[in-house]
Amino acid sequence: MPAWLDLLAGAAFLAVAAVASRGSPRYAVLALLAALAWFAGDLDDRLLLIHRPLMLHAALAYSDARLHRTYPRLLVAVSWVAALVPALSVRPAWSLALAALIGAEAWRRQARPDWGRRRAGSTASQATALLGLSLAAPALVRLGWWPGEVQAEVLIVVYAAFVVLAGAVLLTGLLLRSADQETDAVIELSDATPGETLAALRRESASRPDPQDRAVLEAAVALLESNAALQADLAEKVEEVRASRTRIVETAAHERRRLERLLADGALTYLDELTAVLHDVGTGNGSAGKLATACLEEVGHIREDLNQLARGLHPRTLAEHGLAVALAELAARSPLPIAVVAPDGRFPVPAETAIWYGCSEAITNLTKHARAARASVEVHAGAQQLTATIRDDGVGGARMTPGGGLAGLADRLAAVGGSITINPAPGGGTDVHIQVSLT
Numbered sequence: 001m002p003a004w005l006d007l008l009a010g011a012a013f014l015a016v017a018a019v020a021s022r023g024s025p026r027y028a029v030l031a032l033l034a035a036l037a038w039f040a041g042d043l044d045d046r047l048l049l050i051h052r053p054l055m056l057h058a059a060l061a062y063s064d065a066r067l068h069r070t071y072p073r074l075l076v077a078v079s080w081v082a083a084l085v086p087a088l089s090v091r092p093a094w095s096l097a098l099a100a101l102i103g104a105e106a107w108r109r110q111a112r113p114d115w116g117r118r119r120a121g122s123t124a125s126q127a128t129a130l131l132g133l134s135l136a137a138p139a140l141v142r143l144g145w146w147p148g149e150v151q152a153e154v155l156i157v158v159y160a161a162f163v164v165l166a167g168a169v170l171l172t173g174l175l176l177r178s179a180d181q182e183t184d185a186v187i188e189l190s191d192a193t194p195g196e197t198l199a200a201l202r203r204e205s206a207s208r209p210d211p212q213d214r215a216v217l218e219a220a221v222a223l224l225e226s227n228a229a230l231q232a233d234l235a236e237k238v239e240e241v242r243a244s245r246t247r248i249v250e251t252a253a254h255e256r257r258r259l260e261r262l263l264a265d266g267a268l269t270y271l272d273e274l275t276a277v278l279h280d281v282g283t284g285n286g287s288a289g290k291l292a293t294a295c296l297e298e299v300g301h302i303r304e305d306l307n308q309l310a311r312g313l314h315p316r317t318l319a320e321h322g323l324a325v326a327l328a329e330l331a332a333r334s335p336l337p338i339a340v341v342a343p344d345g346r347f348p349v350p351a352e353t354a355i356w357y358g359c360s361e362a363i364t365n366l367t368k369h370a371r372a373a374r375a376s377v378e379v380h381a382g383a384q385q386l387t388a389t390i391r392d393d394g395v396g397g398a399r400m401t402p403g404g405g406l407a408g409l410a411d412r413l414a415a416v417g418g419s420i421t422i423n424p425a426p427g428g429g430t431d432v433h434i435q436v437s438l439t
Contacts, residue, residue, distance in 0.1 A: 002157070009160045010038040011076040012167025013055065019065065019174045027058070027065040031170070034058050052131075053079035055166065056102065059127035063120055064168055066355040068203060074199070075101060095135045102132035123173030126167045134162030142198055194228050242417075243379055263306055271303050323352045327359060327377055336372060338393075342379035350416045351386045351436045355379065358420065358434040361409045362390040370394025372429060384439060389423050398430040400424050406432075 011094070021028035037051035056079050058065075060072040067073045077100075081089045082098060106129035113121030138155040152249070178353035198221060205217035279294045284376045318326035324342040331338035346352070359377055366372055372394030379388045399422060410420050418436035425431045 005157060005160050005164070006042065009163045009167065010035045012037065012164050012171060015057070016058070016167055016170045016174065017132055017404055019171060023174075027061070027063055030054065030058050030061065030065045037059040038159045047176075049083040052083050052135075055163065056128070058170065059124055060105070062124040062127065066206075075105060092139040096143065099132045099136035101138065102128055102135070106132060123169060127169045127173075130162050130166040132307065134159050134166070137162070142383060167168050194224065194231070194426055198224055198228070212325065212430060224255070242254060244338075268303065271299055271306070275299055318352060318356050319390060322346050323379065326352075326356055327379070330356070330363065331362055331377065333369060334375075336363075336367060337374045338363065339374075341377070341378040343381050345381065346379065347386055348436055348438060351438055354413055354416050354418055354436045355386055355434060356407055356411060358432075358436075359388055359390055361406065362432045362434075365406060366390070366392045366430065370398070370430065381438075382387065384437065386436045386438055389431060390434075393425070393427070393429040396424050396428060396430050397430070 003151050013031050017031035017035060020031055025330045034051055034054035036056075037047065041048040041051060048154045053076055055078045056069070060076065061067050067076065078098060078101070082094065084123035106125045109121045109125035109128065110127060111429065113125075123315050137158050138437050177431045201217055202223045203225065205214050207386070275296065276290060278292045278296050281288060322344065323346075324340070324344050327340045327342050331340045363375065363377075366375055375390065375392040377388060379386070400410060400420075406420065406422070413420055413434065415438075416432065416436060420435075421433045423433070
């Protein structure tokens with residue numbers, strides 16, 4: 001091998017050590033040991049390969065001399081074994097396998113760099129790949145995978161050239177690493193999860209020799225930890241509010257059912273008894289009969305009002321027969337022709353009740369304001385959601401206004417994990433889409 005090339009290979013890592021000493025003394029020591037090991041091979045054949053694990057360590061641990069993952073540590077350990085056991089180093093198959101393992105780590109560093117170390121990861125990847133090629137190229141020739149004869153001196157020159165290039169890559173990375181060119185770790189971590197961000201900033205803080213840089217990163221870590229604690233507390237409070245709203249809705253539904261039962265068992269029963277008495281009095285042409293007839297009419301009106309109130313509190317049909325029958329009954333009472341399509345199965349009571357009330361409010365709203373000729377209600381059951389679409393052919397323009405019925409419906413649906421959207425219907429009119437969770 002030419003003396004100048006041998007000198008250049010060692011000098012490349014000496015230059016890396018000199019530049020690194022200003023920012024990372026630990027890495028400077030590692031690069032210096034790699035350079036000295038290269039020159040030591042010229043003095044003693046037993047130390048001929050001792051530079052390999054040190055240079056590989058310098059490439060993998062750029063620029064803080066720390067190996068943050070298990071796989072790079074294993075690579076360095078295997079490289080030490082190969083350097084200290086001559087029987088392994090002379091086997092081209094062993095060198096080729098080690099080169100493949102090194103190449104895999106170089107590819108990972110380039111494709112998936114550690115969070116907050118993208119620029120350093122790219123430099124480490126290039127230097128590692130070159131050191132892998134320094135092993136692979138001679139091994140391929142010695143295995144006979146290269147056409148023609150190649151002299152051993154040429155293989156040594158190729159090996160040294162790759163070492164020079166690896167040192168040059170590391171040196172260039174250190175020279176270009178400045179405050180205005182280095183990627184800000186906090187900005188780079190913007191797409192990471194909070195846990196990944198904290199772990200990366202802790203690693204970055206530990207690797208910074210400058211006390212001011214380390215203090216800034218530690219402050220960022222403390223801020224993120226406080227933010228994570230606040231986020232967890234907020235999530236807990238939101239869950240408590242959601243559970244509280246669900247309990248309120250369930251309590252209100254229970255109270256509506258209780259009042260409906262009270263009406264059915266109390267006032268409506270008394271009205272039935274009063275109706276029977278009035279029939280006994282008679283409905284003839286006399287004054288008593290005329291009075292009884294008038295009372296029966298009033299009792300009928302009162303009964304109808306109470307029935308409507310009972311249905312508004314909690315429709316008995318919904319509880320006894322399910323959503324499809326209850327919606328059909330709701331459509332039959334509407335002055336508009338309404339087509340209903342709904343599954344016959346039963347669903348969780350909160351979901352059924354929310355869909356029924358949503359459809360009832362939407363139908364009431366379109367009857368009052370839409371000036372529609374017809375409407376439709378379509379209910380679909382999914383694995384996780386129950387949805388209903390109420391469509392009319394009216395004038396359109398429906399929207400939620402504060403204090404309006406649709407706004408109140410939105411609040412009721414939100415309490416059970418549901419939502420409502422209002423959009424113009426194709427061809428005119430309005431689509432009201434209601435969605436409720438089944439879980």
